[in-house]
Amino acid sequence: MGLRPNPSQRQRRLGIELRRLRDACGLTATRAGAEVGLSAAHLNHIEAGRTAIQPGKLRTLMSLYGFKQEQLIDALVAMCQSNGRGWWSEYRHPPHNDNARDLAELEGMSVRIRAFQWMQVPGLLQTAEYMRALFRSGEPDASEDDLKGFADFRLRRQRLLTEARPPEFHAVVHEAALRMEIADRGVMERQIEHMVEMTRLPHVRVQILPFRANVHRVNYSTPFVCYDAPVAELSTVYVEHPARSPFVTDQSNLVQFSEAFSKLSAVALPPIDLDAASSIPTRRDSLGLVQRLLYDL
Incomplete structure (x- = not known):
């Protein structure tokens, strides 16, 4: 799958939150990516909104980061599952x-x-x-x-x-x-x-x-x-x-x-x-x- 040339605001925002949570626990992209089977470059692309992340890997990252706010985790999962194809796609x-x-x-x-x-x-x-x-x-x-x-x-x-x-x-x-x-x-x-x-x-x-x-x-x-x-x-x-x-x-x-x-x-x-x-x-x-x-x- 190619990288998104123009991520939507929702896609960028999901990546921003994932980067914020990783930074908060002091992990590098290399270390965090290795824990979920992703290269550092791949995780960086996710955090820039240029590519998607599977819900299971997102939840694994949240566990790795020690983040336990279930309501926010569920909201992030919903963001990654959305295809963004509302009426505006026309x-x-x-x-x-x-x-x-x-x-x-x-x-x-x-x-x-x-x-x-x-x-x-x-x-x-x-x-x-x-x-x-x-x-x-x-x-x-x-x-x-x-x-x-x-x-x-x-x-x-x-x-x-x-x-x-x-x-x-x-x-x-x-x-x-x-x-x-x-x-x-x-x-x-x-x-x-x-x-x-x-x-x-x-x-x-x-x-x-x-x-x-x-x-x-x-x-x-x-x-x-x-x-x-x-x-x-x-x-x-x-x-x-x-x-x-x-x-x-x-x-x-x-x-x-x-x-x-x-x-x-x-x-x-x-x-x-x-x-x-x-x-x-x-x-x-x-x-x-x-x-x-x-x-x-």
């Missing part, structure tokens, strides 16, 4: 890229998704016309077919929130995202109304971070998404950046981003609640601010 050709497919697979593996956005509405809450305007501004040279392809892929990702056993979705959206003139007035109105309607789903929570919020202790201006796995150690953060959008997996950084999201949520307005007794536009909560924004458009 989108293996341009204009779609590996990052987009990795995000779709991450979303499908998550029990909770926490998103912070300050320039645009989170992707899972976007309308088709809003996302097309967004793609058109970000990819001015893209063909109409490519723009449609980007939108179709994101719309397919959105089904996650309405299918059986969806993850919790919690978004903190800066007021600026709702005031950006990404599209014309009608598109923006319908986008904001759609975002509000999505909060009718019991697992969807949206908070607005107003311009006047006291965020001096948070210091996070870059949008990011926390993908919380069933086993906390396997969670991932996706940090959006115009040049590169890296996946963060280091445990200390995961804690840092999780704490940052908690702080942002704490200073944001109370969540949109369409079941609230009153809908007075002057209320000091997320729904009240959204109503005022719609009035100003």
